[in-house]
Amino acid sequence: MTVVSVSMPEELVERIDAFADEHGYTGRSEVVRDASRSLLGEFEDKRLENRDLMAVVTVIFDYETTSVEERMMGLRHDYEGLVAANFHSHVGSHYCMELFVLEGRLEPISTFVGKIRATQDTLSVDYSVMPVDEFGPAVPSE
Ligand SMILES: [Zn+2]
Incomplete structure:
Protein backbone atom coordinates (compact mmCIF):
# COMPACT_ATOMS: atom_id res chain seq x y z
CA MET A 1 0.00 0.00 0.00
CA GLU A 42 -21.66 6.14 -4.76
CA PHE A 43 -22.22 7.12 -8.37
CA GLU A 44 -21.37 3.75 -9.83
CA ASP A 45 -24.88 2.46 -9.40
CA LYS A 46 -25.70 0.30 -12.42
CA ARG A 47 -29.41 0.83 -11.88
CA LEU A 48 -28.96 4.53 -12.60
CA GLU A 49 -26.75 4.28 -15.66
CA ASN A 50 -28.08 5.31 -19.06
CA ARG A 51 -31.37 6.48 -17.66
CA ASP A 52 -33.19 9.77 -17.34
CA LEU A 53 -32.73 10.91 -13.78
CA MET A 54 -33.72 13.73 -11.53
CA ALA A 55 -31.79 14.87 -8.50
CA VAL A 56 -32.46 17.27 -5.69
CA VAL A 57 -29.43 18.91 -4.13
CA THR A 58 -29.57 21.13 -1.07
CA VAL A 59 -26.68 23.22 0.17
CA ILE A 60 -26.59 25.09 3.45
CA PHE A 61 -24.10 27.84 4.11
CA ASP A 62 -23.66 30.79 6.37
CA TYR A 63 -25.43 34.00 5.40
CA GLU A 64 -22.12 35.84 5.45
CA THR A 65 -20.30 33.46 3.14
CA THR A 66 -20.86 35.29 -0.12
CA SER A 67 -18.18 33.21 -1.87
CA VAL A 68 -20.46 30.16 -1.66
CA GLU A 69 -23.39 32.10 -3.06
CA GLU A 70 -21.25 33.29 -5.98
CA ARG A 71 -20.06 29.76 -6.63
CA MET A 72 -23.67 28.48 -6.61
CA MET A 73 -24.64 31.10 -9.16
CA GLY A 74 -21.63 30.17 -11.30
CA LEU A 75 -22.58 26.48 -11.26
CA ARG A 76 -26.16 27.32 -12.16
CA HIS A 77 -24.91 29.18 -15.22
CA ASP A 78 -22.32 26.56 -16.18
CA TYR A 79 -24.88 23.75 -15.94
CA GLU A 80 -27.85 25.54 -17.44
CA GLY A 81 -28.92 22.45 -19.35
CA LEU A 82 -28.87 20.29 -16.24
CA VAL A 83 -30.42 22.62 -13.67
CA ALA A 84 -34.20 22.42 -14.09
CA ALA A 85 -34.94 24.64 -11.11
CA ASN A 86 -33.02 26.58 -8.51
CA PHE A 87 -34.26 28.14 -5.33
CA HIS A 88 -32.53 30.24 -2.70
CA SER A 89 -34.03 30.63 0.74
CA HIS A 90 -33.09 31.71 4.25
CA VAL A 91 -33.38 29.18 7.04
CA GLY A 92 -32.67 29.37 10.74
CA SER A 93 -31.23 32.60 12.08
CA HIS A 94 -28.46 33.21 9.58
CA TYR A 95 -28.25 30.45 7.01
CA CYS A 96 -28.76 30.37 3.28
CA MET A 97 -30.23 27.30 1.62
CA GLU A 98 -29.67 26.71 -2.06
CA LEU A 99 -31.80 24.03 -3.67
CA PHE A 100 -31.20 22.61 -7.13
CA VAL A 101 -33.48 20.35 -9.11
CA LEU A 102 -31.42 18.60 -11.76
CA GLU A 103 -32.59 16.63 -14.76
CA GLY A 104 -30.15 14.58 -16.77
CA ARG A 105 -27.89 11.56 -16.82
CA LEU A 106 -25.76 10.12 -14.05
CA GLU A 107 -22.44 11.50 -15.22
CA PRO A 108 -23.29 15.23 -15.32
CA ILE A 109 -25.31 14.88 -12.11
CA SER A 110 -22.37 13.30 -10.29
CA THR A 111 -20.02 15.95 -11.67
CA PHE A 112 -22.36 18.69 -10.47
CA VAL A 113 -22.73 17.17 -6.99
CA GLY A 114 -18.93 16.74 -6.84
CA LYS A 115 -18.40 20.42 -7.62
CA ILE A 116 -20.89 21.44 -4.96
CA ARG A 117 -19.13 19.22 -2.44
CA ALA A 118 -15.75 20.65 -3.42
CA THR A 119 -17.00 24.17 -2.68
CA GLN A 120 -15.21 25.61 0.32
CA ASP A 121 -17.16 26.78 3.37
CA THR A 122 -20.47 25.02 2.84
CA LEU A 123 -22.04 23.67 6.05
CA SER A 124 -24.04 20.83 4.60
CA VAL A 125 -24.58 19.21 1.19
CA ASP A 126 -27.38 16.72 0.69
CA TYR A 127 -28.80 15.10 -2.40
CA SER A 128 -31.00 12.35 -3.70
CA VAL A 129 -31.17 10.84 -7.17
CA MET A 130 -34.04 8.96 -8.75
CA PRO A 131 -34.94 7.66 -12.21
CA VAL A 132 -37.82 9.41 -13.95
CA ASP A 133 -38.10 7.27 -17.05
CA GLU A 134 -40.34 4.59 -15.71
CA PHE A 135 -43.15 6.16 -13.77
CA GLY A 136 -46.19 4.11 -14.72
CA PRO A 137 -49.68 5.37 -14.08
CA ALA A 138 -50.68 4.78 -10.46
CA VAL A 139 -54.05 3.51 -11.58
CA PRO A 140 -54.22 1.75 -14.96
CA SER A 141 -55.99 4.07 -17.39
CA GLU A 142 -59.10 2.55 -18.97
ZN1 LIG B 1 -28.99 34.00 1.10
Missing part, protein backbone atom coordinates in the same frame (compact mmCIF):
# COMPACT_ATOMS: atom_id res chain seq x y z
CA THR A 2 1.05 3.56 -0.67
CA VAL A 3 1.32 5.91 2.28
CA VAL A 4 -0.27 9.30 1.59
CA SER A 5 -0.33 12.41 3.66
CA VAL A 6 -3.68 14.22 3.85
CA SER A 7 -4.43 17.58 5.43
CA MET A 8 -7.58 17.77 7.51
CA PRO A 9 -8.86 19.82 10.42
CA GLU A 10 -7.86 18.52 13.84
CA GLU A 11 -11.52 18.17 14.79
CA LEU A 12 -12.13 15.81 11.85
CA VAL A 13 -9.13 13.67 12.81
CA GLU A 14 -10.53 13.38 16.34
CA ARG A 15 -13.93 12.33 15.01
CA ILE A 16 -12.31 9.74 12.73
CA ASP A 17 -10.34 8.31 15.64
CA ALA A 18 -13.43 8.17 17.85
CA PHE A 19 -15.38 6.53 15.01
CA ALA A 20 -12.59 3.96 14.52
CA ASP A 21 -12.71 3.11 18.24
CA GLU A 22 -16.48 2.83 18.39
CA HIS A 23 -16.81 0.72 15.26
CA GLY A 24 -13.89 -1.63 15.69
CA TYR A 25 -11.68 -0.29 12.91
CA THR A 26 -7.97 -0.96 13.26
CA GLY A 27 -7.25 2.75 12.95
CA ARG A 28 -7.91 5.96 11.07
CA SER A 29 -6.37 4.63 7.84
CA GLU A 30 -8.98 1.92 7.63
CA VAL A 31 -11.77 4.45 8.20
CA VAL A 32 -10.41 6.72 5.47
CA ARG A 33 -10.04 3.78 3.03
CA ASP A 34 -13.57 2.64 3.73
CA ALA A 35 -15.02 6.16 3.40
CA SER A 36 -13.11 6.71 0.14
CA ARG A 37 -14.44 3.48 -1.33
CA SER A 38 -18.03 4.38 -0.51
CA LEU A 39 -17.64 7.87 -1.92
CA LEU A 40 -16.15 6.55 -5.16
CA GLY A 41 -18.77 3.81 -5.43
Whole structure:
Protein backbone atom coordinates (compact mmCIF):
# COMPACT_ATOMS: atom_id res chain seq x y z
CA MET A 1 0.00 0.00 0.00
CA THR A 2 1.05 3.56 -0.67
CA VAL A 3 1.32 5.91 2.28
CA VAL A 4 -0.27 9.30 1.59
CA SER A 5 -0.33 12.41 3.66
CA VAL A 6 -3.68 14.22 3.85
CA SER A 7 -4.43 17.58 5.43
CA MET A 8 -7.58 17.77 7.51
CA PRO A 9 -8.86 19.82 10.42
CA GLU A 10 -7.86 18.52 13.84
CA GLU A 11 -11.52 18.17 14.79
CA LEU A 12 -12.13 15.81 11.85
CA VAL A 13 -9.13 13.67 12.81
CA GLU A 14 -10.53 13.38 16.34
CA ARG A 15 -13.93 12.33 15.01
CA ILE A 16 -12.31 9.74 12.73
CA ASP A 17 -10.34 8.31 15.64
CA ALA A 18 -13.43 8.17 17.85
CA PHE A 19 -15.38 6.53 15.01
CA ALA A 20 -12.59 3.96 14.52
CA ASP A 21 -12.71 3.11 18.24
CA GLU A 22 -16.48 2.83 18.39
CA HIS A 23 -16.81 0.72 15.26
CA GLY A 24 -13.89 -1.63 15.69
CA TYR A 25 -11.68 -0.29 12.91
CA THR A 26 -7.97 -0.96 13.26
CA GLY A 27 -7.25 2.75 12.95
CA ARG A 28 -7.91 5.96 11.07
CA SER A 29 -6.37 4.63 7.84
CA GLU A 30 -8.98 1.92 7.63
CA VAL A 31 -11.77 4.45 8.20
CA VAL A 32 -10.41 6.72 5.47
CA ARG A 33 -10.04 3.78 3.03
CA ASP A 34 -13.57 2.64 3.73
CA ALA A 35 -15.02 6.16 3.40
CA SER A 36 -13.11 6.71 0.14
CA ARG A 37 -14.44 3.48 -1.33
CA SER A 38 -18.03 4.38 -0.51
CA LEU A 39 -17.64 7.87 -1.92
CA LEU A 40 -16.15 6.55 -5.16
CA GLY A 41 -18.77 3.81 -5.43
CA GLU A 42 -21.66 6.14 -4.76
CA PHE A 43 -22.22 7.12 -8.37
CA GLU A 44 -21.37 3.75 -9.83
CA ASP A 45 -24.88 2.46 -9.40
CA LYS A 46 -25.70 0.30 -12.42
CA ARG A 47 -29.41 0.83 -11.88
CA LEU A 48 -28.96 4.53 -12.60
CA GLU A 49 -26.75 4.28 -15.66
CA ASN A 50 -28.08 5.31 -19.06
CA ARG A 51 -31.37 6.48 -17.66
CA ASP A 52 -33.19 9.77 -17.34
CA LEU A 53 -32.73 10.91 -13.78
CA MET A 54 -33.72 13.73 -11.53
CA ALA A 55 -31.79 14.87 -8.50
CA VAL A 56 -32.46 17.27 -5.69
CA VAL A 57 -29.43 18.91 -4.13
CA THR A 58 -29.57 21.13 -1.07
CA VAL A 59 -26.68 23.22 0.17
CA ILE A 60 -26.59 25.09 3.45
CA PHE A 61 -24.10 27.84 4.11
CA ASP A 62 -23.66 30.79 6.37
CA TYR A 63 -25.43 34.00 5.40
CA GLU A 64 -22.12 35.84 5.45
CA THR A 65 -20.30 33.46 3.14
CA THR A 66 -20.86 35.29 -0.12
CA SER A 67 -18.18 33.21 -1.87
CA VAL A 68 -20.46 30.16 -1.66
CA GLU A 69 -23.39 32.10 -3.06
CA GLU A 70 -21.25 33.29 -5.98
CA ARG A 71 -20.06 29.76 -6.63
CA MET A 72 -23.67 28.48 -6.61
CA MET A 73 -24.64 31.10 -9.16
CA GLY A 74 -21.63 30.17 -11.30
CA LEU A 75 -22.58 26.48 -11.26
CA ARG A 76 -26.16 27.32 -12.16
CA HIS A 77 -24.91 29.18 -15.22
CA ASP A 78 -22.32 26.56 -16.18
CA TYR A 79 -24.88 23.75 -15.94
CA GLU A 80 -27.85 25.54 -17.44
CA GLY A 81 -28.92 22.45 -19.35
CA LEU A 82 -28.87 20.29 -16.24
CA VAL A 83 -30.42 22.62 -13.67
CA ALA A 84 -34.20 22.42 -14.09
CA ALA A 85 -34.94 24.64 -11.11
CA ASN A 86 -33.02 26.58 -8.51
CA PHE A 87 -34.26 28.14 -5.33
CA HIS A 88 -32.53 30.24 -2.70
CA SER A 89 -34.03 30.63 0.74
CA HIS A 90 -33.09 31.71 4.25
CA VAL A 91 -33.38 29.18 7.04
CA GLY A 92 -32.67 29.37 10.74
CA SER A 93 -31.23 32.60 12.08
CA HIS A 94 -28.46 33.21 9.58
CA TYR A 95 -28.25 30.45 7.01
CA CYS A 96 -28.76 30.37 3.28
CA MET A 97 -30.23 27.30 1.62
CA GLU A 98 -29.67 26.71 -2.06
CA LEU A 99 -31.80 24.03 -3.67
CA PHE A 100 -31.20 22.61 -7.13
CA VAL A 101 -33.48 20.35 -9.11
CA LEU A 102 -31.42 18.60 -11.76
CA GLU A 103 -32.59 16.63 -14.76
CA GLY A 104 -30.15 14.58 -16.77
CA ARG A 105 -27.89 11.56 -16.82
CA LEU A 106 -25.76 10.12 -14.05
CA GLU A 107 -22.44 11.50 -15.22
CA PRO A 108 -23.29 15.23 -15.32
CA ILE A 109 -25.31 14.88 -12.11
CA SER A 110 -22.37 13.30 -10.29
CA THR A 111 -20.02 15.95 -11.67
CA PHE A 112 -22.36 18.69 -10.47
CA VAL A 113 -22.73 17.17 -6.99
CA GLY A 114 -18.93 16.74 -6.84
CA LYS A 115 -18.40 20.42 -7.62
CA ILE A 116 -20.89 21.44 -4.96
CA ARG A 117 -19.13 19.22 -2.44
CA ALA A 118 -15.75 20.65 -3.42
CA THR A 119 -17.00 24.17 -2.68
CA GLN A 120 -15.21 25.61 0.32
CA ASP A 121 -17.16 26.78 3.37
CA THR A 122 -20.47 25.02 2.84
CA LEU A 123 -22.04 23.67 6.05
CA SER A 124 -24.04 20.83 4.60
CA VAL A 125 -24.58 19.21 1.19
CA ASP A 126 -27.38 16.72 0.69
CA TYR A 127 -28.80 15.10 -2.40
CA SER A 128 -31.00 12.35 -3.70
CA VAL A 129 -31.17 10.84 -7.17
CA MET A 130 -34.04 8.96 -8.75
CA PRO A 131 -34.94 7.66 -12.21
CA VAL A 132 -37.82 9.41 -13.95
CA ASP A 133 -38.10 7.27 -17.05
CA GLU A 134 -40.34 4.59 -15.71
CA PHE A 135 -43.15 6.16 -13.77
CA GLY A 136 -46.19 4.11 -14.72
CA PRO A 137 -49.68 5.37 -14.08
CA ALA A 138 -50.68 4.78 -10.46
CA VAL A 139 -54.05 3.51 -11.58
CA PRO A 140 -54.22 1.75 -14.96
CA SER A 141 -55.99 4.07 -17.39
CA GLU A 142 -59.10 2.55 -18.97
ZN1 LIG B 1 -28.99 34.00 1.10
